[in-house]
Amino acid sequence: MRESIELFANEVGGKAHILQLIKKLDLCLKLESEKEEVYLVFKGGRVELLTSNLNSQFQITIKGSEASIAGLLKGEFKLRQGLRWGYYTVEDGRFRDLLVLESIFYLARPISA
Numbered sequence: 001m002r003e004s005i006e007l008f009a010n011e012v013g014g015k016a017h018i019l020q021l022i023k024k025l026d027l028c029l030k031l032e033s034e035k036e037e038v039y040l041v042f043k044g045g046r047v048e049l050l051t052s053n054l055n056s057q058f059q060i061t062i063k064g065s066e067a068s069i070a071g072l073l074k075g076e077f078k079l080r081q082g083l084r085w086g087y088y089t090v091e092d093g094r095f096r097d098l099l100v101l102e103s104i105f106y107l108a109r110p111i112s113a
Contacts (some may be wrong), residue, residue: 001033002049005040009047009109012086018107019045027097031069032060043102060097064088065068078102 012018022042029040039050062069069089071077079102086093090098 001031001038001066001069004073005031006103007110008050008073009040009106011110012047012104015108018104020105021100021104022024022047025100027100028059029101032061032063033066033069035066052088055091060093060101061091062088063091074104076108077107078106 011021023045025042027042031038031040031043039052041048041050062072064072064082064087068082071081071087072082077085077087079090080096083090093101
């Protein structure tokens with residue numbers, strides 16, 4: 001799962017149109033699988049990967065298998081689509097934040113030529 005998250009963070013950093021979405025975003029996302037918990041912090045136009053929740057309260061939790069979370073981060077399906085299909089669950093999130101995350105995940109997907 002960590003590799004997928006690092007790939008996602010690199011893709012976000014390399015796409016200017018996504019940076020416009022996260023420029024004013026202040027959000028901590030907890031990704032939880034069977035094996036590990038990882039925190040993604042969107043703040044000040046940057047995405048940071050944390051292994052522990054340092055000084056910030058996570059606002060949204062996504063729980064699922066490593067494969068389903070990796071699929072979400074790779075843009076294989078949209079956030080709400082995966083929820084409908086039962087790939088993972090989302091806790092503690094406002095609908096507005098979910099829509100922003102869905103846009104970021106989908107736009108950050110690697111596009112093959």
